Amino acid sequence: ELHTALTALAEGRDHPALTTGPTRTTTGPTPWALILSGQGSQRPGMGHHLYTTHPAYAHALDEACEALNPHLDTPLQHIMFAQPGTPHANLLNTTLYTQPALFAHHIATYHLLQTHGATPHALIGHSIGELSAAHLNGTLPLTLAADIVTTRAKLLNTLPTGTTMLATLTDPHTLTPHLQHHPDIEIAAYNSPTATTLAGPTTTLNQLATELTTAGIHNRPLKVTHAFHSTHTEPILNTFHTHLTELFKHHTPTTHTPTIPVISNLTGTPATPQQHHDPTYWTQHIRQPVHFHQGITHLTHTHHITLYTEIAPHPTLTPHLPPHTHTTPHHPNPQHTHTTTLTT
Incomplete structure (x- = not known):
């Protein structure tokens, strides 16, 4: 896959494993975060x-x-x-x-x-x-x-026990109307503009997960045993x-x-x-x-x-x-x- 992607780069073609774009022009080491x-x-x-x-x-x-x-x-x-x-x-x-x-x-x-x-x-x-x-x-x-x-x-x-967390691929604004029907569920993490984690009772979160799936919002339960945050x-x-x-x-x-x-x-x-x-x-x-x-x-x-x-x-x-x-x-x-x- 690497060889194919590099060949596509050399030939100016697109490839799923290839990302191209302008690079930084500043000198010195690139600042990075852990x-x-x-x-x-x-x-x-x-x-x-x-x-x-x-x-x-x-x-x-x-x-x-x-x-x-x-x-x-x-x-x-x-x-x-x-x-x-x-x-x-x-x-x-x-x-x-x-x-x-x-x-x-x-x-x-x-x-x-x-x-x-x-x-x-x-x-x-x-x-x-x-x-x-x-x-x-x-x-x-x-x-x-x-x-x-x-x-x-x-x-x-x-x-x-009886609580857990749910990762959703959507923003808080989109979640608002769904959360209004489940007041015992809270936003536990803002991970990105399109990724929000929820926390609350397991039974209620399972119900919400079904509702979100029906609405076309991807979600998945997390490997946790409690509703943190x-x-x-x-x-x-x-x-x-x-x-x-x-x-x-x-x-x-x-x-x-x-x-x-x-x-x-x-x-x-x-x-x-x-x-x-x-x-x-x-x-x-x-x-x-x-x-x-x-x-x-x-x-x-x-x-x-x-x-x-x-x-x-x-x-x-x-x-x-x-x-x-x-x-x-x-x-x-x-x-x-x-x-x-x-x-x-």
Whole structure:
């Protein structure tokens, strides 16, 4: 397929695997951002091949798991590397282990990229991915981040069952008339202009999914066990806030401004170290919708980023990136640019 596509390029023909367009004319390295996936991107065996073939990944994963495992009943590597269909592999899809596993994979893959000289200009995570980012840019020490991640996962895992999430390929405006008939369903994530995630009771979401399909709106359930970023998380918020308040008392906030900004899921703009050391911020981070699209828009227009790399066991955010972006009007030579994505 690659050979055929390159031949088509040489001959000036179109091909499904070929994308062409004007390139950046600026000199110097292309600014790029690292995307850290959220829950739903996990899969059995995640990271195992990297662990057995890349010492940098293995060393960083061992360090991350050493910080995470004291808070877990089962060593995280046993969960991540389990064969599909086994009891340990099934545990990977429980929030208790999904979120620590993704955090560990993010950390290890980032360090692997760094051994190849790849340092991003910005970090943007999706839900649990922002916690990974806040550690990677030096704001949260590993032991502190590990405590926050596992506490978050444990508390969310205690929420009542019967809720879930639904990914839809449409915009919030189009969803509005459908949501008016289902007031217990909320928007949980703004992923792109044409991708919106919903959260709510499973029975109601299934009814809505049928309605959306009938209306020609593509949708699919997510691999989650609870309705994150919705009112259904409220029973655990006070406990989480109290735990973080005590936790941060024993950690001095970062005084320097990190060299790599982290884009906030709450605002779609760079988060400050003070926010990432604020219990209220991380509590609202659980409750409020993820503004991923707003964050990508900010990176595109303010930081002129047109290249993204997604760290994920399975690509879930790459499809939400715009196929093409434009440089900001402040650029001296605004031109059409191509957005490229890579996935680990």
